[in-house]
Amino acid sequence: MCGIISVLSFRDNISKDLISALERLEYRGYDSAGIAYFDENSNLQRIRTVGKVKLLKEVVQKFDIKSNIGIGHTRWATHGKVTEFNAHPHVADGVAIVHNGIIENYQELRNSLISEGYEFESETDTEVVAKLIASNIKSGKDFIEAFKSAISKLSGTFAIVAIYEKEPNLLLGAKKGSPMAVGLSSDKQSCYIASDAVALSTLADELAYLEEGDIVVVRKFDHLSFEIFENGKDKIEREIVPNKVSLNDVAKNGYESFMLKEISEEAMVARRTFERFKYDINLSKYDSVSIVACGTSYYAGLLSKYWIEEIAKVHVDVEIASEFRYRNPVFSKNSLYIFISQSGETIDTLCAMRLVKEAGIKTLALVNVETSSIAREADIVVKTEAGVEIGVASTKAFVAQTLSLLMMCKKDIDIEAIERSINSVLNSQYDFAKMANKLKNSKSLFYIGRGTNYPISLEGALKIKELSYISAEGYPAGEIKHGPIAIIDENVYTIALAPFDNHFEKTISNTQEILARNGKIFLITTENSRELLHGLDKHEKVDSLFLPEIYSLYQPFALTTVIHLLAYNTAKAKGYDVDKPRNLAKSVTVE
Ligand code: F6R
Secondary structure (H helix, E strand, O other): OOEEEEEEEOOOEHHHHHHHHHHHHHHHOOOEEEEEEEOOOOOEEEEEEEOOHHHHHHHHOOOOOOEOEEEEEEEOOOOOOOOOOOOOOEEEOOEEEEEEEEEOOHHHHHHHHHHOOOOOOOOOOOHHHHHHHHHHHHOOOOHHHHHHHHHHOOOEEEEEEEEEOOEEEEEEEEEEEOOOEEEEOOOOOEEEEEOOOOOOOOOOOEEEEOOOOOEEEEEEOOOEEEEEEEOOOEEEOOOEEEOOOOOOOOOOOOOOOHHHHHHHOHHHHHHHHHHHOOOOOOHHHOOEEEEEEOHHHHHHHHHHHHHHHHHHOOEEEEEEHHHHOOOOOOOOOOEEEEEEEOOOOOHHHHHHHHHHHHOOOOEEEEEOOOOOHHHHHOOEEEEOOOOOOOOOOOOHHHHHHHHHHHHHHOOOOOHHHHHHHHHHHHOOOOOHHHHHHHHOOOOEEEEEEOOOHHHHHHHHHHHHHHHHOOEEEEEEHHHHHHOHHHHOOOOOEEEEEOOOOOOHHHHHHHHHHHHOOOOEEEEEEEHHHOHHHOOHHHOOOEEEEEEOOOOHHHHHHHHHHHHHHHHHHHHHHOOOOOOOOOOOOOOOOOO
């Protein structure tokens, strides 16, 4: 949440780097964006706009910016509305800062700064940090000491970068709880501090990731260099690793959106996950498995519960991280705790994992970003092979997560069958756009399914909600009559996931119950159930989609692609930005 970028350079066209990095960081938030830099007269300048980075870029391009140092930010609002005043960078007496995270003690700091005579222009928690550094400088500290001292007074989570008008050859960064990487350009002419490797994909080939409490000092003399200080004190070497994010990863490559590109990669991601899975995990040796995650990653965990219990015969609990971490859970020593996170930065999942570690229990992280905080802190890391996922709604990462979980309990996977089933959707003539046009006007809709189709229903409903802003609920098909059926009328669509499997007939009975109440059905089934429908697919209130016959264990993969394409098409039919749905951000680093 919130993306930060900063640069100190021998070149004077740093605004281009700032904007290009902000464009790549937009998946972390896009409520407002801004940059600050020193002009040719060493005066601090700031440009901020409300809305997406595209708007900031248009304004920045009107200026002929010549500067060697600057910072930039794209915001996901936490404290204070989406206004220009609340947009970063925040400034005070020649100091400018950008921040990702939450300063929990900002009110107390703000009160004390107000008593010193400072006035605040924003409602943010961040502005106090700029003022605190400025106040420290006023009291006689140099910029580095002022920065360190300010950082030591903050509680909460942060990745902060600061510049100061009187020190135009210094760039300072601090990390606690939010990710931060530092790297030089290949020609050593520019040095960057940013939220992640994605921001620096075209700018720096090698990076060092900061650890908790680290402070980084970038200096420019006759050359550029950076030094990292552990807990702001002793100098420490952090490993320099290649920046594995390529231009190809962060480009749409001809697709109209990242989401469509990423859905179209789902079969390839399944193949890659299968080929690179090198982990020897024996779930049967544990008394139970506890899976903790948020959102789509949680649904991947829920889906795996069906597989692990059936195949490995081990009891599985699946928990929402934000609940797990605050409910004083009882730990079981011979349990395996699995934490699932695409980004590896979700704060609730990270803190839940820390809780388990503190209890002296081994943790396994299933993450897509191997340099992420969750990956770095887990005892065992299983990397999902989704590749960089930019669309805010997780799609191909879900495929990588679910297949990795299946592979943890089943060794003999028929990857051709999985690939074929996903491709049967990707390469099909199914008219998702036509269906989406029908769904787009629904005020609310249901996804129903039984067995593994239930977690897929939850995932389908989440995708519709987050992209089309239609109230959608995923329900176990058998549960609908215990209350939700009261909502059904002629305006409500129910998407029934009913491929031919052990639950087929029961799910079909549940769709009949909905039809009996005038509800509309979109039936997603398989060819080998056609006969068994006895004409249900011809019912005037039923639309249907027939997938080819698929072995039931692999059905969730094809259904995943179906629900993702349906969500994509529904959002598109409504004219919404599928890559950047409102109010959301991809990496949820706040509680
Ligand atoms: C929904 C979505 C989110 C994430 C959730 C957890 O499409 O992407 O629900 O799954 O925020 O994120 P990670 O997996 O990064 O921990």
